[in-house]
Amino acid sequence: MLLRLVLQPLDRTLTDREANALRDRVYLALHRGEVVELIAG
Amino acid sequence: MKTYLSLSQLNSALSLRDLSDPGAGPHAMQQLLADVVVALERLWGVPSRTHRLNPLVATADNYDRLGYSPDDVTRDSRYSRHVSPTVMLRSHTSAGIPALLDSLRGELGHYDELHVLPGLVYRRDAIDRTHVGAPHQVDLWRLKARGLLGPSDLQAMMAAVVEAVLPAAENPDVQWRSTPALHGYTAAGRQLDVLVTQPDGRREWLELAECGLAAAPVLRCSGLDPRRWAGLALGMGLDRALMLRKGITDIRLLRSGQPDVQAQMLNLAPYRPVSAxxxxxxxxxxxxxxxxxxxxxxxxxxxxxxxxxxxxxxxxxxxxxxxxxxxxxxxxxxxxxxxxxxx
Incomplete structure (x- = not known):
């Protein structure tokens, strides 16, 4: 399935690096497949 | 399927600030709730009593004693936060009603009071700009012995709640309607919707509350004779009510720590957007x-x-x-x- 995360702190700007790290945490929690694609590095 | 909360999940749920409770500091939500309560006290000329109860409840009080069937889908761990086979974090503030009714068993004379049960409720919910996992709710129950309460009283209650949340003087184009709704704990249940203008100009019907007459089996379950006791019951989401009142489009702003936003959450004035x-x-x-x-x-x-x-x-x-x-x-x-x- 394709899921979209909309990340927006209310009080500061998010860097791409922070957004990627948050994306990976959600991905690892939800993904059940054997191939894992992480982007934060 | 039942899964139970871990101790850390339970601790974090219980340590969340209840914005409707002045004990944890002031918040506009408390003013909105106070306006609603005062409006109903005046409408009926009855006193009110506020009950601030711990959100840990008996699962039977949250569901069975309110007329939910044992196989109701909302009981599933997908939607409810169970702590043990018999204890859960309340999924609605109505969970406080069975114990409240139990306490009235000894009332033998005339009785007419408004009971106010506000607080956090715990769900598993979608993430968007109007939903959080732990929203605020209030249950408003007028309980009366030796007197009748009927659909016209409920109608007047709904009108008073709408006027308190969205005063016509400030919101001249607000309309409201009620449609039939089924709840195990009410008879003649209604859903109350308001037609509001969103900050972007769209006109939209949004649910504001659910209500009805207190159901006879719920009264009887607490030893109250439905021939002697009557009740009006209304449950309202306080986050949505406050967002409508102030014109807030992102529910997270209610808990914002940003000083410019926080200062605006201390009154009921329209929200002025802080650069997003x-x-x-x-x-x-x-x-x-x-x-x-x-x-x-x-x-x-x-x-x-x-x-x-x-x-x-x-x-x-x-x-x-x-x-x-x-x-x-x-x-x-x-x-x-x-x-x-x-x-």
């Missing part, structure tokens, strides 16, 4: 165990749990597409045979 930070979007291609798991409430709850204290950065979680395994080309990457929902 740009949002960042990330699209995820996921494999799930089954199609049933592609549920925004379930996914939202898992994402919130995974992010812990950072969960408030997530403004929305949207399902863009669901494809089941048989529909996928054999070479689809990350796809696992035997799993029905993929990529």
């Amino acid at each position: 930070m740009p949002d960042i979007r990330r699209d995820l291609s996921l494999v799930l165990d089954s199609g049933d798991d592609a549920d925004v409430e379930l996914l939202g709850d898992s994402a919130r749990t995974a992010l812990g204290a950072d969960a408030d950065v997530l403004a929305a979680l949207e399902v863009l597409a669901v494809t089941t395994t048989p529909e996928l080309p054999p070479a689809a990457s990350g796809c696992v045979p035997g799993r029905s929902t993929c990529c």
Whole structure:
């Protein structure tokens, strides 16, 4: 399935690096497949 | 299926600030609630009593004693936060009603009071700009012995609540309607909707409250004779009510720590937008165990749990597409045979 995360702190700007790290945490929690694609590095 | 909260999940749920409770500091939500309570006290000329109860409740009080059937889908751990086989975090403030009714058994004379039960309730919910996992609710029950309460009293109650939340003087174009609704704990149940103008100019019907006459079996279950006792029951989401009143479009603002926003959450004046930070979007291609798991409430709850204290950065979680395994080309990457929902 394709899921979209909309990340927006209310009080500061998010860097791409922070957004990627948050994306990976959600991905690892939800993904059940054997191939894992992480982007934060 | 029942799964239970871990101690750390329970601790974090219980340590969340209840914005409707002045004991934890002032918040506009308390003023809105006070306006509603005063309006009803004046309408009926009855006193009110506020009950601030711990959100840990007997599962039987949250469901069985309010007329929910043992196999009702909302009892599933997908929607309810169970702590043990008999204890849960209340999913609605009505969970406080059975014990309240029990306490009235000894009242033998005339009785007419408004009971106010505000607080946090715990759900598993989708992530978008109007939903959080622990919203605020209030149950408003007028209980009366030796006197009748009927649909016309309920109608007057709804009108008074709408006027208190969205005063016509400030919101001249607000309309409201009620439609029939079924709840185990009411008779002649209604859903109360308001037609409001959103900050972007759209006109939209939104649910403000659910209400009805206190159901005879619920009274009887607490030893109150329905021939002698009558009640009006109304439950309202306080986050939405406050957002409508102030013209707030993102529920997270109610708990914002930003001083410019926080200062505006101390009164009922219209919200003046504080420059919003740009949002960042990330699209995820996921494999799930089954199609049933592609549920925004379930996914939202898992994402919130995974992010812990950072969960408030997530403004929305949207399902863009669901494809089941048989529909996928054999070479689809990350796809696992035997799993029905993929990529």
